[in-house]
Amino acid sequence: MASELCKTISVARLEKHKNLFLNYRNLHHFPLELLKDEGLQHLERLYMKRNSLTTLPENLAQKLPNLVELYLHSNNIVVVPEEVGDLKELQTLDISTNRLLALPERLHLCLSLQYLTVDRNRLWSVPRHLCQLPSLNELSMAGNRLASLPLDLGRSRELQYVYVDNNIQLKGLPSYLYNKVVGCSGCGIPIQVSEVRLQTFSSGQLTVFLPAEVKAIGTENDRVLPLQEQAMRCLYHTYHRLWKDLNFLSLISLPRSLLELLHCPLGHCHRCSKPMFTFVYPKLFPLRETPMAGLHQGRTTIGFVAYCCSAQCLRAFDLLS
Template sequence: MASEICKTISVARLEKHKNLFLNYRNLHHFPLELLKDEGLQHLERLYMKRNSLTTLPENLAQKLPNLVELYLHSNNIVVVPEAIGSLVKLQCLDLSDNALEIVCPEIGGLRALRHLRLANNQLQFLPPDLGRSRELQYVYVDNNIQLKGLPSYLYNKVI
């Protein structure tokens, strides 16, 4: 399985793919091959749905700076690194169906963010700065049964 993933990533690097699909691979760790060198700078969409990831690398934004869409739903992610706030082109972030208890405030610094999916986690609060993104249109927070109210700036954006 690991060699298949390395091959998929190598092909994406060589052929300068804009989309990379690593769904349903039973990944427990973020593939280091994705963060190797500067070969995936062109990547715009990363799909890593339905794996078993628990964390994200601190240097994700540094190595994949052109991400526009990041799909990480149905993993076991507990913490999102602060560095995610450096993904300045990110428009869609899907972290639904994970194990998140908190969302780092740096997500509020994602100025291009339009869609944020946080449904089916264990969130208690949303970061106050989440409303800073003028582009933010939709925030999905359903089935976070411990969520204690919504900030007023999200009333017309929450689904």
């Protein structure tokens, strides 16, 4: 079997094949022959379905730089290396029915990616950067352990199909998906919107100017943003107002995690598009109130969750306006 595999790969290299079928080969390791010397520079489609692979090589993109389609369905892969993000020509990635606990953060650098299938894995979350994929048209994550989705998922006009069936802990969908084709039979559990109260504190003689919402503390409509959220929004607006001043960020002493957050907000308000960093006001809309109801044959158990930037926005938000 090993000699037959080497022969198949050697012929593909010699004849500059664009397609290589290695399905049902009982492979436990990624074939080193594929990575030999310069690799297979002409290969565009690699099929490795139903093997027993557990890992992928970190130099995959270096040796197979022109891959357009990669099929890894039904293996035992636990981790996808970050260097998958170097596959600049990749349009289709199918890594369903494996053992993935997470997707690589650098996957959003695969700028040509159009179809991503990660069904039947063990995913708990989805990288926020995935929303930045400019060409992503179809995203399938059915049969995982997802409890939430990135707030901006669906903000891109290119993304038209999202499948999240059988994620039994998924409590709702971002409202940007309300006009997309969605599969979500595992959704529908009502969400609980918790009240957030800002505790009083002493800061010596320092004068801190807080939003007018602070005056609502102690009332029935007590909804005040945490100080960290207010500070991040202030820094964000100041940064973008003074973006030409290259020395601006050097004047700010922030932990690296907050600096990264400053460049990549948690999400954007669905009503006014203001950036949000650490805190949102969610509002649940039953499916029957959205244009998608007809596509689900009258089902009303699935909810769309809109995210607002303030209590005032929450009260004024109307998904259909």
